[in-house]
Ligand SMILES: Cc1cc2nc3c(=O)[nH]c(=O)nc-3n(C[C@H](O)[C@H](O)[C@H](O)COP(=O)(O)OP(=O)(O)OC[C@H]3O[C@@H](n4cnc5c(N)ncnc54)[C@H](O)[C@@H]3O)c2cc1C
């Protein structure tokens with residue numbers, strides 16, 4: 222049982238959740254994730270640890286509502302408990318002083334990016350962050366990112382905030398202007414694909430953090446597998462971060478759609494039950 | 500070790516009640532009796548439900564079967580048992596209708612008889628070396644059925660006895676993994692008086708017994724009763740705790756743990772690395788069985804999804820393959836088939852499971868091997884290409900290896916494929932301990948007598964030491980390691 226100590230909504234569909242998890246708070250590093258199960262009948266879903274406080278014994282998650290489990294989670298309140306939280310899982314991010322690092326985060330991908338930005342900055346890098354979202358209210362964690370970056374560029378698809386355009390436009394702007402030694406791109410699969418095509422043009426080594434479907438998160442099932450460099454890798458234990466240029470993006474996106482029909486039906490059903498209750 | 504077991508088996512054979520019982524019926528008469536038939540659910544009913552297939556023998560059937568056993572002077576059956584159960588003694592207890600006594604005899608050496616009676620490959624162990632099989636070339640005593648009977652009788656009697664534990668010595672010992680090896684080690688360590696905590700990565704206790712072996716073969720209740728008893732013995736369980744990740748061995752040492760038993764299993768699924776294997780609808784058996792058994796994906800009110808196939812192919816010939824293919828039928832598949840590269844005789848699965856599967860209308864395509872998968876425009880598998888195989892000449896070990904027949908490929912329509920071609924050792928523990936000595940196969944190297952690894956306070960057993968093996972071997976290892984740990988700690992205390 223892990224108690225929710227704080228819940229703060231960034232927008233209607235994105236919230237920050239601070240959770241009691243003392244062991245994980247102690248052992249986590251940037252890039253790690255947890256798997257949670259809300260209750261006895263719940264599914265196991267992976268979520269990145271966006272932040273942690275080993276003294277208070279808490280970890281922070283930032284969750285976007287995309288389906289049944291994330292919706293149920295965001296409907297919970299501070300003081301309530303999550304049945305299972307296990308981690309930290311995956312390899313932590315490899316951090317070193319590269320020089321100038323371009324960190325591009327899309328949507329809720331900014332959450333997993335935050336601890337990486339912090340760690341890169343602490344390691345002495347110049348960090349330029351590009352935050353992107355469809356519209357103003359989907360830009361999250363702006364202040365936190367600003368605190369640890371040398372420069373922050375904001376991009377919205379509709380131009381409602383920052384500059385109008387896709388994340389790739391913001392990335393190009395930086396790359397054209399100055400020497401970039403390393404890039405980290407985290408967000409929806411399609412954004413990571415095009416983001417890394419951009420950096421590839423300029424031969425900038427690029428890391429991405431893959432968000433495949435998972436069950437156990439300990440290497441036991443293979444649900445999370447994806448081809449990297451022509452070989453099958455398990456994202457939960459071999460990743461979640463990989464060399465972007467080696468990832469088979471089409472396969473990855475295809476695999477993420479495996480349960481589309483079921484997910485959609487389940488969500489419709491869930492919305493109905495919520496409506497009847499209301 | 501063998502000597503100790505031989506002594507233990509011999510002991511008590513000359514007791515008056517046993518001598519009396521032997522005389523009560525002529526050997527000729529005993530051997531002329533028919534082996535008991537396990538009552539089972541109708542195959543075409545059971546392949547649509549998840550209720551246990553075998554219903555268990557009745558008291559009369561058990562007693563009748565016990566009469567067949569000759570109480571041999573050299574009971575060869577016991578040589579086939581990896582943990583040296585005193586088989587004739589427990590069977591003779593059944594003959595006298597002392598069923599609780601029978602269960603107690605089994606429990607002297609086997610902590611989970613209700614599990615082993617159901618899942619041990621008896622036909623390769625005790626029943627293979629039974630006098631009936633060995634010398635009479637007749638059907639062996641149904642030792643497995645009797646073991647299950649005694650254990651079930653005890654559980655249902657409400658008189659299940661909680662093993663006595665020595666006075667607590669307050670010394671903390673950690674068990675990593677809650678599969679059969681970990682549970683067996685924990686049980687014995689508690690009996691010795693240690694303060695035992697079992698750490699489990701998943702949200703459920705039981706390892707493969709819970710997430711792998713399906714309800715229709717091993718009901719979860721049976722495992723849960725055992726775990727409940729272990730709690731009563733004072734054993735603590737911590738789920739959602741991955742040793743090496745949530746906390747390191749060093750962290751746990753700092754918390755006062757004096758020794759570790761690692762029973763982390765061989766949980767990593769292998770794939771064949773053939774083209775198209777990452778299409779949707781292709782699962783490892785672990786994923787398929789975990790979704791259904793652990794996450795209860797087939798139940799409407801649970802959130803985890805599973806793809807329900809019409810045409811399901813399961814690749815492999817072991818217990819895992821049988822469990823997967825029979826699960827697919829129960830989920831509603833029209834056609835469920837086993838695709839195995841070798842012949843029926845070579846299949847490593849328990850013979851009973853193969854027979855049960857056949858009766859449940861599972862198709863067997865032996866001497867076939869997949870070479871490639873194809874998918875529709877959404878990436879869902881819709882076809883597989885298989886190649887025919889033939890058996891080669893016996894090699895030095897007498898095994899006939901399958902060899903592909905060139906040009907024999909053909910396609911089969913499938914929408915779900917389950918790959919059950921084996922597992923590799925779980926690397927989480929080894930990768931968190933730099934100095935741990937490992938084999939080239941990723942298993943932990945241990946001293947075979949004490950189960951001690953190259954790091955003195957770490958002991959290991961079960962699949963992490965053997966690669967994919969069996970429940971009973973895993974349990975045997977756990978018990979041996981408990982003795983090893985006990986000695987190690989006592990010596991350390993003496994030295995200090
Ligand atoms: C290592 C890792 C870290 C992650 N970190 C975060 C995080 O910090 N915050 C966060 O909000 N999400 C994160 N995700 C994604 C998160 O796990 C999914 O959003 C969640 O599983 C969706 O569950 P659901 O039941 O709400 O939706 P579902 O009904 O399962 O899915 C609804 C929609 O979401 C898509 N989807 C399903 N699974 C995933 C997935 N694993 N990743 C992305 N989209 C998915 C589906 O294609 C579908 O369109 C992470 C995923 C991984 C693998």
Ligand SMILES: Cc1cc2nc3c(=O)[nH]c(=O)nc-3n(C[C@H](O)[C@H](O)[C@H](O)COP(=O)(O)OP(=O)(O)OC[C@H]3O[C@@H](n4cnc5c(N)ncnc54)[C@H](O)[C@@H]3O)c2cc1C
Nearest residue numbers: 676678679680700706707742763764818961962968969970
């Ligand atoms: C589907 C299937 C059917 C089978 N059928 C039979 C059968 O009929 N008869 C038979 O004899 N055998 C059968 N087997 C094999 C048998 O189940 C195994 O040999 C046995 O379970 C091994 O026991 P174990 O204790 O070594 O490991 P496991 O049962 O694999 O348990 C290991 C446990 O350790 C946990 N773990 C791993 N790493 C860590 C860590 N770092 N921290 C905490 N916990 C950790 C895992 O989550 C797991 O729960 C079957 C196996 C499968 C998969």
Ligand code: SF4
Nearest residue numbers: 568569571576629630
């Ligand atoms: S070998 Fe067979 S007949 Fe002899 S004691 Fe063992 S089970 Fe009974």
Ligand code: FES
Nearest residue numbers: 438440442443457
């Ligand atoms: S989530 Fe099961 S192996 Fe990665």
